[in-house]
Amino acid sequence: MNALNTARDAVxxxxxxxxxxxxxxxxxxxxxxxxxxxxxxxxAKAQTLGLLLVLVGTAVQMPLRHAPVLLLVALFQLLTAPVTSQIIGRAAYRAQALDHRLLLRDELAERLEREGTPAYGQEREADEEDEGR
Known part of the structure; x- marks a missing residue:
């Protein structure tokens, strides 16, 4: 039993x-x-991995009855972090808060172009053209 406690403490x-x-x-x-x-x-990446490592490290020391709560916290983090990042990224893209030169490929602009929706930077150009008329 003492070796098991030592192994848990090491992990x-x-x-x-x-x-x-x-x-x-x-x-x-x-x-x-x-x-x-x-x-x-x-x-999204570093914070999620950090939280998961802390949760696993905590789970090793906790009684088994606390595992469902820790599992729910981990699942909630894994489900919400990508969705939140996607929403924030899309809002930043629309607000032109991204440095477009750093993008290797602008897949959103390609998709919006296929749909006929103005892409990055094109909203302003369209607005300026409408004001000039």
Missing amino acids: TAVLLPAGAAFCLLGALGLLRFPDTGSRLHAA
Whole structure:
């Protein structure tokens, strides 16, 4: 039983600081990255991984009856982080808060073009043309 406690403590001693480090790196990315797209990656990826590592490290030490609560927290994070990032990214794109030069491929502009909706930067041009008439 003593070896089991030592193994649990060792796993926890690795997972909790690793999770905290990922959370810290995600927070630094939010402060340091230049545009919204890069910041979304820092927030969604690093923060989610950091939280999951902290939850697993905590689950190792907790009684089994607390596992469903920790599992619900993990599932909620895994379901909401991508959706939130998508919504924020789309809003930043529409508000022209993204540095378009940093995009390797603008798939949203291609999709909007197929649908006949104005894409990045085209809303202003259309508005300026309408005002000039």
